[in-house]
Amino acid sequence: xxxxIELKENILTVSSSPHIxxxxxxxxxxxxxxxxxxxxxLFAVYYFGLPALSTxxxxxxxxxxxxxxxxxxxxxPITISDGSAFLTGLLMAMCLPPNVPIYLPIVGSFFAIVxxxxxxxxxxxxxxxxxxxxxAALMVSWPVAMTAWSQVTTKVDTVTSATPLNILKQQGxxxxxxxxxxxxxxxxxxxxxxxxxxxxxxxxxxxxLGGIYLIYKFYIKWQVPVLMIGTTGLLTWIFGPSGFxxxxxxxxxxxGGLILGAFFMATDMVTIPITRxxxxxxxxxxxxxxxxxxxxxxxxxxxxxxxxxxxxxTPLIDRLFPPVKFGSGRKA
Amino acid sequence: xxxxxRFVGGVHPDDLKRYTEHKEIENAPLPDKVIIPMRxxxxxxxxxxxxKGDVVKKGQVIAKSDAYVSGNIHASISGTVVDFGEYSHPxxxxxxxxxxxxxxxxxxxxxxxxxxxWVGLDNNELLNIIRDAGIVGMGGATFPTHVKLSPPDDxxxxxxxxxxxxxxxxxxxxxxxxxxxxxxxxxxxxxxxKILGVENAYIxxxxxxxxxxxxxxxxxxxxxxxxxxxxxKYPQGAEKVLIKRLLGxxxxxxxxxxxxxxxxxxxxxxVAITNAVTKGIxxxxxxxxxxxxxxxxxxxxxxRVGSSFKFAIDCCGGxxxxxxxxxxxxxxxxxxxxxxxxxxxxxxxxxxxxxxQDVHPGKESTxxxxxxxxxxxxxxxxxxMLSKLGQNNLYQEAKEEFNLFDCVECGSCVxxxxxxxxxxxxxxxxxxxxxxxxxxxxxxxx
Numbered sequence: 001x002x003x004x005i006e007l008k009e010n011i012l013t014v015s016s017s018p019h020i021x022x023x024x025x026x027x028x029x030x031x032x033x034x035x036x037x038x039x040x041x042l043f044a045v046y047y048f049g050l051p052a053l054s055t056x057x058x059x060x061x062x063x064x065x066x067x068x069x070x071x072x073x074x075x076x077p078i079t080i081s082d083g084s085a086f087l088t089g090l091l092m093a094m095c096l097p098p099n100v101p102i103y104l105p106i107v108g109s110f111f112a113i114v115x116x117x118x119x120x121x122x123x124x125x126x127x128x129x130x131x132x133x134x135x136a137a138l139m140v141s142w143p144v145a146m147t148a149w150s151q152v153t154t155k156v157d158t159v160t161s162a163t164p165l166n167i168l169k170q171q172g173x174x175x176x177x178x179x180x181x182x183x184x185x186x187x188x189x190x191x192x193x194x195x196x197x198x199x200x201x202x203x204x205x206x207x208x209l210g211g212i213y214l215i216y217k218f219y220i221k222w223q224v225p226v227l228m229i230g231t232t233g234l235l236t237w238i239f240g241p242s243g244f245x246x247x248x249x250x251x252x253x254x255x256g257g258l259i260l261g262a263f264f265m266a267t268d269m270v271t272i273p274i275t276r277x278x279x280x281x282x283x284x285x286x287x288x289x290x291x292x293x294x295x296x297x298x299x300x301x302x303x304x305x306x307x308x309x310x311x312x313x314t315p316l317i318d319r320l321f322p323p324v325k326f327g328s329g330r331k332a
Numbered sequence: 333x334x335x336x337x338r339f340v341g342g343v344h345p346d347d348l349k350r351y352t353e354h355k356e357i358e359n360a361p362l363p364d365k366v367i368i369p370m371r372x373x374x375x376x377x378x379x380x381x382x383x384k385g386d387v388v389k390k391g392q393v394i395a396k397s398d399a400y401v402s403g404n405i406h407a408s409i410s411g412t413v414v415d416f417g418e419y420s421h422p423x424x425x426x427x428x429x430x431x432x433x434x435x436x437x438x439x440x441x442x443x444x445x446x447x448x449x450w451v452g453l454d455n456n457e458l459l460n461i462i463r464d465a466g467i468v469g470m471g472g473a474t475f476p477t478h479v480k481l482s483p484p485d486d487x488x489x490x491x492x493x494x495x496x497x498x499x500x501x502x503x504x505x506x507x508x509x510x511x512x513x514x515x516x517x518x519x520x521x522x523x524x525x526k527i528l529g530v531e532n533a534y535i536x537x538x539x540x541x542x543x544x545x546x547x548x549x550x551x552x553x554x555x556x557x558x559x560x561x562x563x564x565k566y567p568q569g570a571e572k573v574l575i576k577r578l579l580g581x582x583x584x585x586x587x588x589x590x591x592x593x594x595x596x597x598x599x600x601x602x603v604a605i606t607n608a609v610t611k612g613i614x615x616x617x618x619x620x621x622x623x624x625x626x627x628x629x630x631x632x633x634x635x636r637v638g639s640s641f642k643f644a645i646d647c648c649g650g651x652x653x654x655x656x657x658x659x660x661x662x663x664x665x666x667x668x669x670x671x672x673x674x675x676x677x678x679x680x681x682x683x684x685x686x687x688x689q690d691v692h693p694g695k696e697s698t699x700x701x702x703x704x705x706x707x708x709x710x711x712x713x714x715x716x717m718l719s720k721l722g723q724n725n726l727y728q729e730a731k732e733e734f735n736l737f738d739c740v741e742c743g744s745c746v747x748x749x750x751x752x753x754x755x756x757x758x759x760x761x762x763x764x765x766x767x768x769x770x771x772x773x774x775x776x777x778x
Contacts, residue, residue, distance in 0.1 A: 011654060012655065012656075012657060012658055012668070012669065012670055012671070013656050013657050013668065013691075013693075014657075014668040014669070014670045015657075015668055015754075015757070016668075016754060016756055016757035016760060017663075017664060017665050017666055017667065017668070017741070017743050017756060018663060018664040018665065018743030018746050018747050018756065019657055019659055019663045019664075019666065019668060019684075019686060019691055020345060020501065020663040020664070020686070020690060020691060020692065020747065021691070021692040021693070021694060021746070021747060021752065022343070022345070022692075022747050022748045022749075022750075023692060024748075024750045025694060025750050025751075025752070026697060026700055026750045026751050028750070029700075029702065029750055121698075122698065123697075123698055123700060124698035124699050124700045124701060124751075125698065218704075219702075269700050269701050269702045269703065270700055270701045271701075272701070274701060274703050274706050274714060274716060274717075275703070275706060275714075276707075279703075318714075318717075322714060322734075323706050323709065323712045323713060323714055324340075324712045325585060325711065325712040325713065325735055325738060326340075326572065326576075326582060326585070326710060326711040326712045326738065327572070327582045327583055327584040327585040327587075327711075327738070328582075328584075328585065328712070329582065329584070
């Protein structure tokens with residue numbers, strides 16, 4: 001009756017259930033997020049030229065290099081192929097001005113990988129978003145180099161080397177609209193990405209496309225970018241320059257690093273709360289802080305700091321808003 | 333129109349039922365010997381009432397217990413008792429077992445089977461029949477059925493649910509029973525409803541078994557029994573989840589379905605009840621799905637209790653390639669076996685020979701907090717946190733602050749974890765540590 005092969009002894013794996021497994025891995029997630037960033041990164045090379053490309057490459061290579069060195073020193077398995085260091089390097093480069101001196105992305109990667117990530121225990125243990133820590137460290141160390149933007153020519157042939165948010169902060173809304181030749185031209189520049197700013201943050205449409213891919217892959221919850229961008233838009237509209245409800249929410253929502261931050265930074269799995277409710281609170285908090293920094297703070301832009309500040313209370317949010325337990329009578 | 337209630341959590345593994353769902357239940361040949369363990373149920377183990385050398389017949393009681401929560405054990409073949417000793421057991425590792433050598437006659441014990449008109453019997457008589465027949469929950473939990481069917485007087489039961497979800501991948505035993513033994517199920521549901529004194533019953537069937545939904549709807553047409561098609565999602569066959577899905581009632585943490593007025597029985601159990609009540613046949617055989625890529629010809633087999641896994645696999649043409657794992661039960665909650673020389677007990681719903689490709693093994697890495705386990709948990713827990721607590725031996729904190737004991741070990745979290753973390757293993761470890769501690773404290777206070 002038995003026509004099959006014999007079972008050799010001691011070859012069966014005995015382990016705890018379950019015995020089947022979904023196919024997605026951490027490595028796949030990291031490379032898919034990288035893929036989602038690619039259109040905006042390519043646009044940066046097209047619009048800002050080779051300096052953008054070299055900044056991104058240096059940042060990525062140094063991030064992977066630092067990860068390799070740290071893991072060698074700590075005698076841990078080398079995991080640079082899992083894509084997380086690559087992604088951190090790329091994300092940090094996308095928040096830098098295109099023409100920074102080459103030592104900036106290297107130092108930034110050091111802070112991102114060594115200080116923010118591996119000093120906390122490596123992948124999964126960091127409290128703060130590594131890419132934003134890298135950027136924040138550079139911002140306080142080289143404030144001038146970090147705000148030396150490219151020369152950009154607008155639709156009405158005005159040459160400007162300031163970001164739209166800079167113009168707004170220093171010269172007011174009227175001057176901003178004038179520089180870009182009318183508000184519809186301003187919106188167009190923000191939407192397509194033909195404006196000044198950090199190299200990867202300019203193109204709203206390409207970043208949103210990447211974000212939709214992440215939502216489709218269930219990597220991020222749509223509530224996070226929507227609530228964060230919405231909160232910033234709402235607050236900047238209410239607290240406008242000439243009284244209540246005179247702000248320009250559309251401008252604020254598309255300018256600065258808000259789109260990039262809301263879709264790719266605030267949603268960083270490691271540093272965001274674990275429940276949907278917690279993530280929604282996080283998003284509203286980050287959006288509100290962004291608006292406060294932009295409207296009342298000394299900096300023209302606040303996405304980076306607002307996300308880092310919210311990162312610091314992620315463990316607290318996790319504690320206060322745990323998942324709704326089955327059988328507790330409450331609605332999940 | 334009946335409205336399905338939402339349940340939070342769950343995952344969508346490939347159901348992989350295609351290997352066996354269209355194959356009729358096949359009566360397996362008789363094995364040369366059977367090994368019958370004394371523990372095939374939750375509750376007190378049985379003690380043998382036959383001795384080495386005794387001649388026994390099919391259906392004869394060979395071991396019993398005086399305890400209320402227990403299940404009688406019967407000879408599954410006719411033959412001679414050749415040994416009583418420790419043998420391998422698919423759940424407990426090793427267990428005292430009786431070994432019966434087949435005499436090839438397959439003779440029934442005196443008077444079996446016979447026709448019985450159950451309608452005139454009262455509840456006590458029915459429950460005694462079920463108890464004497466050794467019927468236990470055949471979905472895998474093996475809780476004695478007569479206990480489950482006689483809730484304490486202060487629990488008012490208003491609904492009976494037949495659990496036909498069969499949400500575990502690969503398994504098709506209940507599916508085939510529904511197609512081939514419809515009459516038994518109709519009678520069994522009536523018996524269960526009579527014992528419980530309920531007017532309403534639901535049959536929850538996942539919508540990947542459309543033929544079963546159709547045939548059951550037809551069979552129960554015009555009765556108080558509602559056949560409900562529920563969207564396929566694991567772990568819907570978990571009692572608490574199924575009750576929520578059908579009735580919208582949540583069984584509070586630490587309580588039982590009867591606390592919300594519901595008793596749930598599995599399809600296999602209902603068929604066994606019918607056989608016992610109408611024909612006097614005790615639980616000596618069951619349907620087992622033998623499947624997986626490593627087995628030559630996957631089948632649904634009717635196998636005698638005590639046949640070995642190896643025997644069952646040989647009935648399906650044997651192994652075609654080295655299996656990575658052999659599993660008793662389904663792939664999500666089943667138990668991995670270290671050998672094929674273990675007997676089939678009453679709770680074995682499937683024998684799976686999974687190849688490496690089926691198992692999709694991966695290396696465990698650190699948690700990246702991706703939230704999938706939290707979204708997938710049907711019990712509303714934080715598996716990510718529980719796994720980290722387990723890794724760091726913080727089992728008390730897990731119990732007190734993270735609802736460790738609400739986990740039903742369904743495995744959804746591990747299934748979707750991209751970091752391949754063995755979350756359920758950590759949880760089992762912490763449950764065991766807490767239990768050990770509780771035992772120790774009990775000892776100290778004496």
